[in-house]
Amino acid sequence: MILEPLPPRILSVRRIPNADPALLLAYGADPARHRSLGLVTVDQDDPTYVALDEATKHANVDVVFAKSFYAGASHGSGPLSGEILGVLAGSDPDEIDAGLKALVRCLEADACFYSADEAQKTAVFPHVISSLGHYLSALAGLAPGDSMAYLVAPPMEATIGIDMALKAADVRAAKIFPPPTETNFAAAWLTGSLESCEAAAVAFCEAVVRVAANPKGEIWGG
Amino acid sequence: MSRTRHLVAELRERLGGAAPVPPPAPLPRIPEPPVRVFPKRAEGSRYARETAAHTTALLGIGHVGTRYATDVVLQFQAELAVAHEAVHTDLPDDWAAKNGLVGLRSRVKDHREFLLRPDLGRRLDDMSLARLKMEAKHGVDVQSILADGLSAVACMQSGLALLASFTAACQARGLSVGTPVVARYARVWLEDEIGAAVGAKVSAILLGERPGLGTGDGLSAYLVYDPKVGRTDGDRNMMSNIHARGTTPEVAGDRLAVLARAMVDQKRSGVDLDLSKLTAELGDAASRAHRAPQVRVRLVEVEK
Structure with missing residues (x-):
């Protein structure tokens, strides 16, 4: 059957409530405004970009880092690597949680590839x-x-x-x-x-x- | 559901993805006609020919190969069409007024509901009941009701003739007849409520009967003594096939008046009514002798 949704799989979701400033800088966050990070890996990159953007509409967070991995999910470096790592940065863990919730909801119900x-x-x-x-x-x-x-x-x-x-x-x-x-x-x-x-x-x-x-x-x- | 998923699902429907249709198989080669011509054969059985003379049923119609002959099929379809047409005809709103009769209607709102809800066709709506009580004569011997029933065609064609002959025959037998009414969307049992409302001894409903093959114009008449809501079919006497090729309205009116007179005399109707002394007056309706079958109307012409 054509045009069936191919639902993205969220491989990992983690939160760093109080990230080290060096790490914040390395991932493009601003230590003056950001303290907490939310990280997610998914086996589909483009739905994740859309979901990260969706998160910025529901919580006071910034997408500081989001990059696709070479050659896609079939060639990941590990079982949790998937196709993309996305990083949300915010002033506190609650904002991160709200952002991640919106992101997960978007991946589960909205953005996905189709056959x-x-x-x-x-x-x-x-x-x-x-x-x-x-x-x-x-x-x-x-x-x-x-x-x-x-x-x-x-x-x-x-x-x-x-x-x-x-x-x-x-x-x-x-x-x-x-x-x-x-x-x-x-x-x-x-x-x-x-x-x-x-x-x-x-x-x-x-x-x-x-x-x-x-x-x-x-x-x-x- | 997300908007994008909805759009993609719509596109899938449009592309036939939900149920992909396999390409049609190539048609088998059709041989050049004529492959074999079947002559029409008359029915060979003497028994079938004999039987066919006694009925309008489709007996002894012969065959062409393994099929019916074309004229038989066409005749059948035409007769069915006549029946369909009769069922789906509506009695016009102003028909009663045009013919100088009191127009009543049952609780049915439209023709479809009439076909689906026999219970509503058996009761008068409130306005009609009020009108009936106001305008109709009370305490009469016979209240006659003309109604559309399942064939408004029959009601409009020979209904008035039957009503006139029935009324005249009743009066000739010394029965007082009530104000004639016309009921729309009526079932047989509507006569109970109408008769009770005017306090008639006998209620008689003359209505279009369920059309059969080729007979869309048949009327039936149902008579009941001491009408009241709750009477059953066991309380009624009826006569069917009142049309030009069956019992004509003139003859039927006379026979119905005989029945009405008997009901008033014996104060009962239905299975309790004793008809044994009325055989002379009821004519061949009471006899068990052979009767010629009804004439089948040819709706299809056959080239000889």
């Missing part, structure tokens, strides 16, 4: 963020509260899909990530009205499914 083919070998992430938090908005050069379509797929599928998405709706590209990224996917952040972002995400997703089903197109297909 784009019957064999479930192709993964697609056609996510719509109706209202950006201050983490992703800063990365994308947009304002908090803007809508954004967060689109990810393997290189070929994504390239065709991004083109379709840009043509299907009144959206513009905030950022396009050509392959290879750390996980060897390709991605794009498109922005516009919420309806346009939704239309773009659906068009992207459909294009990915069609490319996966017919990789060589009409000319060489058969």
Whole structure:
């Protein structure tokens, strides 16, 4: 069955209530404002970026560090490594807890990859963020509260899909990530009205499914 | 549910992902017609031919190969259509007024409810009950009620003729007849409440009967002595198949008046009513001799 959710697995969630200033500095936090850290590893990176951003909307926390690991979750350095380490920083452990709760909720109920083919070998992430938090908005050069379509797929599928998405709706590209990224996917952040972002995400997703089903197109297909 | 999950689920439906349809299997090659022509064969059995002469049932209709002949199938479908049409016809709101009768209605609100809720069709709605008590004559011998029943077509076609002949025949037998009323969305048992409301000795409802194949225009009449809510079918005498090809309204009106007279005389109706002395007046309805079957109306023309 196509377009089944592939739920992300949270591999570890930990909290450092009173982190050492050297560690805070190394992970990009500001010891003057931040004291506590919340850490999470997940086997899907892009849903985690979305969930980290979601956390900034529910608690007074900053995403100080979030990086994908090379070649993805199948090649992790350990059983808890997954595909990404995300770090929230806040003034006290309560803020961290509130942020982590929002993050977990988002990963469990909202952001996830979907299978784009019957064999479930192709993964697609056609996510719509109706209202950006201050983490992703800063990365994308947009304002908090803007809508954004967060689109990810393997290189070929994504390239065709991004083109379709840009043509299907009144959206513009905030950022396009050509392959290879750390996980060897390709991605794009498109922005516009919420309806346009939704239309773009659906068009992207459909294009990915069609490319996966017919990789060589009409000319060489058969 | 999250918005994105909802969008993706919708897309999956649109792409047929929830239940992917396998590509259709190629059609088998259809041989060039005619493969084999089956001549229509008349029914060979003498017994079937003989039986068919005594009934309108589909007996002795022959066959073509393993199937019915086309004209038989078409005739069947046409007769079924006549029945459907009759069931689904509504008695117009102003029909009673146009024909100078008092219009009543049961507690049913619309035609669909009428078909689904026989219980509501057996009771008058409050406005009709008030109107009946105000406008109708009280304390009469016979209260006749014309009603749509399951075939408004029959009610509109021969209902008035039956009502007229029944009324005349009653009066000729010295029975006083009440104000004729028309009831809409009516079931048989509605006569109990109407008859009780006007204090009639006999309540008679003349209504369209459940259509059968090809007969959408049949009326039935149900008579009950001392009508009151709670009477059962064992308390009633009835007559069915009142239409041009069955018992004609003129003949039926006469026979019903005989029944009404007997009820008033014997002060009872239904299974208790003694009809043994009325065979002369009821004519062949009381006899057990052979009767010619009803004529089947040909709705399909056959090219000879």
